[in-house]
Amino acid sequence: MSKLQLEDLSRQLGVSKTLISMVINGKGNKYGISQKRQAEVLDAIAELNYTPNHFAKSLRTGRSNFIGLIVTDISNPFYSTIARSIEKLLFSQGFNLMVCSTEENEEREKQQVEMMVSRQGVDGLIVASTFKNSSFYEQPRISRVPIVFIDRVVPLFKANYVITDNYGGARDLVNHLLDTGCRKIACLAITPLHLSTVEDRIKGFKDAHERRGIKEAEKFVKPVNFTSIQSEVEAYLREMKEARTPYDAIFVLNNHIATILLKLLRKKEFRQFANIRVACFDDIDLFNMVTKKVSSVSQPIEDIGTSASQLVLDLIAGKQINKSTVVLNTKMVVR
Amino acid sequence: MSKLQLEDLSRQLGVSKTLISMVINGKGNKYGISQKRQAEVLDAIAELNYTPNHFAKSLRTGRSNFIGLIVTDISNPFYSTIARSIEKLLFSQGFNLMVCSTEENEEREKQQVEMMVSRQGVDGLIVASTFKNSSFYEQPRISRVPIVFIDRVVPLFKANYVITDNYGGARDLVNHLLDTGCRKIACLAITPLHLSTVEDRIKGFKDAHERRGIKEAEKFVKPVNFTSIQSEVEAYLREMKEARTPYDAIFVLNNHIATILLKLLRKKEFRQFANIRVACFDDIDLFNMVTKKVSSVSQPIEDIGTSASQLVLDLIAGKQINKSTVVLNTKMVVR
DNA sequence: GTGAAAGCGCTAACAT
DNA sequence: ATGTTAGCGCTTTCAC
Numbered sequence: 001m002s003k004l005q006l007e008d009l010s011r012q013l014g015v016s017k018t019l020i021s022m023v024i025n026g027k028g029n030k031y032g033i034s035q036k037r038q039a040e041v042l043d044a045i046a047e048l049n050y051t052p053n054h055f056a057k058s059l060r061t062g063r064s065n066f067i068g069l070i071v072t073d074i075s076n077p078f079y080s081t082i083a084r085s086i087e088k089l090l091f092s093q094g095f096n097l098m099v100c101s102t103e104e105n106e107e108r109e110k111q112q113v114e115m116m117v118s119r120q121g122v123d124g125l126i127v128a129s130t131f132k133n134s135s136f137y138e139q140p141r142i143s144r145v146p147i148v149f150i151d152r153v154v155p156l157f158k159a160n161y162v163i164t165d166n167y168g169g170a171r172d173l174v175n176h177l178l179d180t181g182c183r184k185i186a187c188l189a190i191t192p193l194h195l196s197t198v199e200d201r202i203k204g205f206k207d208a209h210e211r212r213g214i215k216e217a218e219k220f221v222k223p224v225n226f227t228s229i230q231s232e233v234e235a236y237l238r239e240m241k242e243a244r245t246p247y248d249a250i251f252v253l254n255n256h257i258a259t260i261l262l263k264l265l266r267k268k269e270f271r272q273f274a275n276i277r278v279a280c281f282d283d284i285d286l287f288n289m290v291t292k293k294v295s296s297v298s299q300p301i302e303d304i305g306t307s308a309s310q311l312v313l314d315l316i317a318g319k320q321i322n323k324s325t326v327v328l329n330t331k332m333v334v335r
Numbered sequence: 336m337s338k339l340q341l342e343d344l345s346r347q348l349g350v351s352k353t354l355i356s357m358v359i360n361g362k363g364n365k366y367g368i369s370q371k372r373q374a375e376v377l378d379a380i381a382e383l384n385y386t387p388n389h390f391a392k393s394l395r396t397g398r399s400n401f402i403g404l405i406v407t408d409i410s411n412p413f414y415s416t417i418a419r420s421i422e423k424l425l426f427s428q429g430f431n432l433m434v435c436s437t438e439e440n441e442e443r444e445k446q447q448v449e450m451m452v453s454r455q456g457v458d459g460l461i462v463a464s465t466f467k468n469s470s471f472y473e474q475p476r477i478s479r480v481p482i483v484f485i486d487r488v489v490p491l492f493k494a495n496y497v498i499t500d501n502y503g504g505a506r507d508l509v510n511h512l513l514d515t516g517c518r519k520i521a522c523l524a525i526t527p528l529h530l531s532t533v534e535d536r537i538k539g540f541k542d543a544h545e546r547r548g549i550k551e552a553e554k555f556v557k558p559v560n561f562t563s564i565q566s567e568v569e570a571y572l573r574e575m576k577e578a579r580t581p582y583d584a585i586f587v588l589n590n591h592i593a594t595i596l597l598k599l600l601r602k603k604e605f606r607q608f609a610n611i612r613v614a615c616f617d618d619i620d621l622f623n624m625v626t627k628k629v630s631s632v633s634q635p636i637e638d639i640g641t642s643a644s645q646l647v648l649d650l651i652a653g654k655q656i657n658k659s660t661v662v663l664n665t666k667m668v669v670r
Numbered sequence: 671g672t673g674a675a676a677g678c679g680c681t682a683a684c685a686t
Numbered sequence: 687a688t689g690t691t692a693g694c695g696c697t698t699t700c701a702c
Contacts, residue, residue: 003476006679007679015688016688016689017679018688018689018690019687019688019689021680021681022681022682022688031687031688032687032688033687037687049476051449051453052453052679053680054453054456055393055678055679055680056678056679056680057680058680058694059388059390059391059394059678059679059680059694059696060682060693061681061682061694062694064390066433073419074409074415074418074419075412075415075418075419076415077410077415080411080412080418083410084408084410087409087434087435087436088436091447096450097433097434097435098401098432098433099418099422099432099433099434100422100431101419101422101423112426114386118386118387118389121389141384259620263623288598289594289597289598289621290624340695340696341695341696351672352674352695353672353673353674353697353698354671354672356697357697357698360697366671366672367671367672368672369671372672387695387696388694388696390694390695390696391678391694391695391696391697392696392697393678393696394678394680394695394696395677395678395695397678
């Protein structure tokens with residue numbers, strides 16, 4: 001291997017490793033190194049294509065310039081868009097992003113956090129957690145590293161969050177449905193139900209109903225299993241065909257269910273639902289492409305990424321001491 | 336900071352750092368360390384939650400257990416799905432994935448490769464390259480690290496590739512159109528045209544025509560700029576309205592253009608194209624949801640990820656010496 | 671079977 | 687304004 005290192009440069013230039021190190025790290029002026037020398041060093045580095053050994057540097061400084069991102073599924077457009085905006089901001093600041101998918105599995109999340117955090121592997125972490133409680137994250141060896149949670153709140157855990165206003169968005173959208181003539185609205189929720197995003201959206205759904213004196217709206221809520229959306233929604237639609245007082249709208253808790261629902265509604269079997277209204281939390285491009293008019297709530301996806309990155313960076317720099325929760329507003333898209 | 340380290344364990348257990356290190360790395364038996372001792376060590380590690388310092392280890396061994404993935408846009412479903420399958424396989428082998436998006440920009444690609452490769456930052460690299468030529472990758476300090484190129488071939492560069500059969504897939508799809516009654520087919524291509532994926536698909540388009548004695552099919556090819564798809568396709572459709580011999584089909588080179596095209600075709604301005612057929616290279620779920628029947632060619636996205644990961648791992652392990660190109664087959668989806 | 675000691679390549683006190 | 691030196695925490699050779 002025998003790659004170029006400080007030692008070699010030092011010999012070739014006839015200056016010490018220290019001096020070169022200072023120049024490389026932009027501390028030349030701070031230590032009063034002459035401009036001439038600095039230029040010489042920089043030239044040599046460029047010419048010889050010297051690049052420092054990241055690990056030696058990290059070992060010495062205790063900082064890696066890596067940030068970890070842990071989400072449930074990097075192939076989900078919601079998360080990959082966030083990933084993109086995070087990576088963009090971080091890269092501009094000299095950081096690199098490491099990504100893991102948990103597949104909504106607590107055990108995997110644990111493993112991945114451990115792996116990244118273990119002995120200063122990453123300087124900071126951004127995670128959309130699946131956890132029901134905070135005990136794992138409260139362990140000192142984990143909480144030692146700056147973490148920003150996104151999208152979901154870990155129940156009862158005081159931490160740094162960047163989330164969207166799930167409650168308000170859902171409430172407004174359901175209000176809109178009720179205001180524009182809907183009498184009975186079904187709500188398709190996604191499991192696990194304990195996720196704060198799901199809970200808050202359901203709460204919005206219920207409160208919109210209560211405001212109109214409709215109690216026990218939770219009876220209209222149908223949980224759909226993450227792993228078998230297609231079959232469960234299909235079964236649910238069949239049931240609905242039998243109902244005495246029919247639903248005139250369906251409020252769907254996420255884009256994944258919405259996509260499948262729209263697909264199913266095109267079947268002739270469900271022709272009778274031709275006029276049922278569909279609304280969705282989360283706005284996706286698909287809604288612009290299908291005949292069915294789907295009103296929705298759009299989340300500021302890019303902002304989640306930029307806010308979260310900025311926050312970790314601040315935490316790392318020690319600029320931010322107190323735990324903070326950033327709640328980003330949603331926007332209603334009426335179709 | 337003062338985290339738990341080998342030194343501490345060594346003191347607490349009354350054995351040397353060497354011995355502990357051996358046990359941790361599974362070399363206990365190799366060095367004939369007694370089972371009792373090994374068990375003691377392992378227990379202590381578990382109990383005290385010791386995790387080795389990744390950087391010290393990497394510095395010493397020269398291996399990082401990081402793999403870099405560089406794509407044009409991690410928020411593109413095609414790439415994020417690949418990322419997901421790569422990450423899954425690598426994680427199971429104790430590797431972590433670092434991701435970067437180049438935004439179809441050679442300069443950024445260069446920076447990112449440099450950053451990752453610099454001084455054993457990653458053990459291997461998987462990249463969907465934007466490069467027109469191979470000189471950058473042929474530099475010794477870059478070519479030193481195992482690289483697998485995916486999706487696109489770097490022109491004239493002999494390297495390790497995992498790609499799909501762009502030529503065959505396009506040819507078959509266009510053949511299908513011609514076989515089922517299409518007389519004149521427009522082809523919407525995406526820039527940069529030099530990308531091997533684009534070139535090969537266009538070649539397939541042309542050859543399908545030639546087989547029927549239709550020469551100069553390249554006249555039907557319209558390049559669309561990556562950054563302004565919407566406006567360019569719109570302008571193109573307007574032009575088409577004027578044409579003497581009208582097109583009866585549009586073959587689109589990627590899903591991004593297809594999505595926008597379908598959106599545009601719904602405008603009343605383009606009502607006259609109601610019966611035009613649309614076909615697309617790349618199959619996306621959207622095609623199942625819209626009224627327009629879109630035939631397509633689907634790529635084995637997950638396989639690209641798993642093959643590529645397996646290949647880098649093999650390269651790293653020194654199992655694979657010769658450059659190899661894996662060409663995965665596409666599947667036609669007739670609608 | 672086990673341990674001592676060298677050294678991976680870098681940075682930051684401390685000298686000068 | 688520049689150099690000397692002591693580690694960062696681990697693995698591995700060599701010695702016992």
